[in-house]
Amino acid sequence: MPFPRMLFPRLIRALLSHPVTAPAPDVPPDTIAALGARLDAAARGRLGRSLAIRSVDAGSCNACELEANALQNPVYDLERFGLRFVASPRHADVLLVTGPLTTNMREALLHTYAAMPAPKWVVAAGDCAIDGGVFKGSYAVEGGAGSALPVDLVIPGCPPTPEQFLEGLLAILEAEARQ
Amino acid sequence: MSGAASTLIAAAPREGVRHMLTPAAWAALPEALVLEPGLALLALWAEPGFIHAAFFDEPAPALLLASAPVAEARYPALSPARPGAMRFERMVRDLWGMEAVGGDDRPWLDHGRWAVIAPMSARPMPNTAPPLEPRFLPVEGEGVHQIPVGPVHAGIIEPGHFRFHVQGETVVRLEALLGYTHKGTLGLMLGRSPRAAARFAARLSGDSTVAHAFAFARAAEAAIGTAPPPRAIALRGAMAELERIHNHLNDFGFICNDASFAWIHARCATLREGLLRATRLAFGHRLMMDAIIPGGVAQDLAPQGAEALLAALDAISDELPAIGRVYDTHASLQDRVVATGVLDPTLVARFGAGGYVGRASARGFDARTALPYPPYDTLPPVVPVLTTGDVDGRARIRRMELPESIRLARTLIERLPEGELVSPLPQRAGEGVAMVEGFRGECLAWLRLDDGGLIRGVFLRDPSWLHWPLLEAAVRDNIVADFPLINKSINASYSGVDL
Ligand code: SF4
Numbered sequence: 001m002p003f004p005r006m007l008f009p010r011l012i013r014a015l016l017s018h019p020v021t022a023p024a025p026d027v028p029p030d031t032i033a034a035l036g037a038r039l040d041a042a043a044r045g046r047l048g049r050s051l052a053i054r055s056v057d058a059g060s061c062n063a064c065e066l067e068a069n070a071l072q073n074p075v076y077d078l079e080r081f082g083l084r085f086v087a088s089p090r091h092a093d094v095l096l097v098t099g100p101l102t103t104n105m106r107e108a109l110l111h112t113y114a115a116m117p118a119p120k121w122v123v124a125a126g127d128c129a130i131d132g133g134v135f136k137g138s139y140a141v142e143g144g145a146g147s148a149l150p151v152d153l154v155i156p157g158c159p160p161t162p163e164q165f166l167e168g169l170l171a172i173l174e175a176e177a178r179q
Numbered sequence: 180m181s182g183a184a185s186t187l188i189a190a191a192p193r194e195g196v197r198h199m200l201t202p203a204a205w206a207a208l209p210e211a212l213v214l215e216p217g218l219a220l221l222a223l224w225a226e227p228g229f230i231h232a233a234f235f236d237e238p239a240p241a242l243l244l245a246s247a248p249v250a251e252a253r254y255p256a257l258s259p260a261r262p263g264a265m266r267f268e269r270m271v272r273d274l275w276g277m278e279a280v281g282g283d284d285r286p287w288l289d290h291g292r293w294a295v296i297a298p299m300s301a302r303p304m305p306n307t308a309p310p311l312e313p314r315f316l317p318v319e320g321e322g323v324h325q326i327p328v329g330p331v332h333a334g335i336i337e338p339g340h341f342r343f344h345v346q347g348e349t350v351v352r353l354e355a356l357l358g359y360t361h362k363g364t365l366g367l368m369l370g371r372s373p374r375a376a377a378r379f380a381a382r383l384s385g386d387s388t389v390a391h392a393f394a395f396a397r398a399a400e401a402a403i404g405t406a407p408p409p410r411a412i413a414l415r416g417a418m419a420e421l422e423r424i425h426n427h428l429n430d431f432g433f434i435c436n437d438a439s440f441a442w443i444h445a446r447c448a449t450l451r452e453g454l455l456r457a458t459r460l461a462f463g464h465r466l467m468m469d470a471i472i473p474g475g476v477a478q479d480l481a482p483q484g485a486e487a488l489l490a491a492l493d494a495i496s497d498e499l500p501a502i503g504r505v506y507d508t509h510a511s512l513q514d515r516v517v518a519t520g521v522l523d524p525t526l527v528a529r530f531g532a533g534g535y536v537g538r539a540s541a542r543g544f545d546a547r548t549a550l551p552y553p554p555y556d557t558l559p560p561v562v563p564v565l566t567t568g569d570v571d572g573r574a575r576i577r578r579m580e581l582p583e584s585i586r587l588a589r590t591l592i593e594r595l596p597e598g599e600l601v602s603p604l605p606q607r608a609g610e611g612v613a614m615v616e617g618f619r620g621e622c623l624a625w626l627r628l629d630d631g632g633l634i635r636g637v638f639l640r641d642p643s644w645l646h647w648p649l650l651e652a653a654v655r656d657n658i659v660a661d662f663p664l665i666n667k668s669i670n671a672s673y674s675g676v677d678l
Binding site: 020055056057058059060061062063064065066067068069070072073074075076085087088099100102103104105106107108111112134135137138139140141158159161 | 333675
């Protein structure tokens with residue numbers, strides 16, 4: 001395969017320049033302690049120091065997805081922490097729910113949760129997923145992930161910034177690591 | 180006014196910004212529309228007892244709104260003359276309980292799960308029936324089988340159901356079923372002031388938060404009869420271009436990624452991240468949500484904002500040529516995108532689709548030049564048009580628009596006028612409509628205010644309404660494996676049309 005000529009100078013420059021990756025955010029200790037209390041020792045052993053995340057948009061405005069997607073860009077590079085998004089709920093430890101949980105998405109969300117093996121976490125990300133956000137009270141909205149599932153962690157924001165997403169997911173990793 | 184349909188509409192007496200047709204005149208509309216194929220349908224929606232339609236009259240050029248009273252919840256469908264009307268008619272049936280006679284009678288947003296039927300009608304009825312089984316159009320032929328996909332998809336994307344009818348590897352028909360993200364947004368806006376309701380417009384489709392908030396603000400200002408101050412106008416324009424840039428970078432990268440070319444995706448994502456960090460610094464929010472409000476803008480550019488934005492734009496300008504060269508010179512990439520998912524210009528014209536979907540298929544429409552509004556009235560963009568209509572064409576339009584948007588954003592930021600950020604919004608009755616070019620295409624907002632200045636009727640229209648049916652056309656006769664690529668090249672919003 002002909003290697004693109006213009007890539008060579010770029011590669012050399014990249015070797016000499018700083019990495020684009022941003023440092024990890026700090027995680028509040030009380031969040032870690034609270035999460036640790038929710039997880040029994042046996043589950044800790046099984047999850048280890050990595051998390052597979054299945055994201056489900058339960059009716060968001062799509063801005064929460066934009067920011068969740070940004071976690072995979074080279075700047076946040078989520079996989080360096082042992083966190084990765086997976087396609088199948090059968091491979092997932094964390095269900096990341098965004099959106100206010102529309103009535104039309106309730107059944108699909110429950111199916112996704114049911115397909116995940118235990119132990120499993122539910123994270124409600126974004127103000128909508130916490131309690132319905134601005135869409136609270138609508139005939140078409142259930143009012144957050146908690147109206148259908150046991151929520152372990154909430155990540156506030158409209159949408160949460162990638163740092164806020166990372167902070168929450170790292171808190172789960174930390175909680176698991178502390179026996 | 181030049182054609183049968185526009186003459187018919189304009190002859191009806193005005194009410195607010197609409198022409199109120201008699202039921203007989205509305206019934207004559209489909210036939211008149213067939214005689215005037217150039218009159219593009221932008222949207223169709225309702226209020227209890229009334230049906231509304233918005234058109235773009237190109238020769239005028241002007242928005243042309245038609246209304247008619249609806250008796251016994253039935254009105255003549257426009258979809259026989261305008262295929263793009265069909266999804267709107269199904270939505271009107273689900274929200275207002277009015278049937279389009281001669282249209283498609285299958286539900287769209289209503290999956291039979293809400294506690295009420297026709298939630299936007301004058302008297303919503305309780306829903307006691309079990310959830311509906313979706314009905315898809317049948318396909319006949321030997322060896323045809325179905326592939327159901329969604330509503331939960333493999334990636335971090337919005338939910339929707341796709342039903343593929345496949346023969347071997349070839350897609351014979353794709354039909355989407357949306358409505359999974361229906362939040363009742365329009366209902367939540369009723370009875371609120373334009374300021375309070377702006378938060379819903381900003382959340383119709385998060386990736387287009389600036390464009391929809393911009394369109395909604397302009398419609399509200401038109402209804403009230405006020406104009407935003409010059410500094411707010413320039414900031415709005417800058418934000419709209421910044422939104423276009425970050426989304427075009429995102430889309431271009433994702434299209435390449437779906438063609439297994441991750442390097443461009445990584446570079447575009449890094450440049451986009453640099454821009455979003457600058458927008459956060461400049462406007463306090465990465466996506467600039469709630470930054471545009473009726474009357475002006477919510478806050479001023481932060482002290483170091485201009486500098487940060489210009490630096491991020493420079494970084495993008497510097498790297499775009501190199502990214503473009505890699506895209507152009509890699510056969511593996513070209514092989515996937517060229518002649519894939521072709522949309523014929525005739526079909527695109529029949530739907531009147533805008534944005535990169537229209538512009539890649541010879542329809543040069545852009546709200547910024549078609550019906551110029553501030554700041555574009557004094558700063559017109561150069562709008563690229565291609566005729567290939569394939570994935571490559573839609574990717575290229577985005578690439579070609581990037582330097583132009585960078586130029587516009589830079590000009591607006593560098594020449595920011597001094598002064599106020601927001602004009603007063605007196606409480607008064609009125610009606611307004613406005614069209615703003617978002618990154619996907621034209622966003623339309625219409626609203627009607629009562630004497631207390633509260634919203635009595637509202638509709639927000641995302642360009643995706645016309646892109647979704649065209650996705651179905653673009654996928655036909657392509658292989659299933661190319662669906663993600665074709666889908667990404669159109670990147671229609673789910674939330675934007677689910678309302
Ligand atoms: S929390 Fe905000 S950004 Fe996220 S889905 Fe809700 S409205 Fe959109």
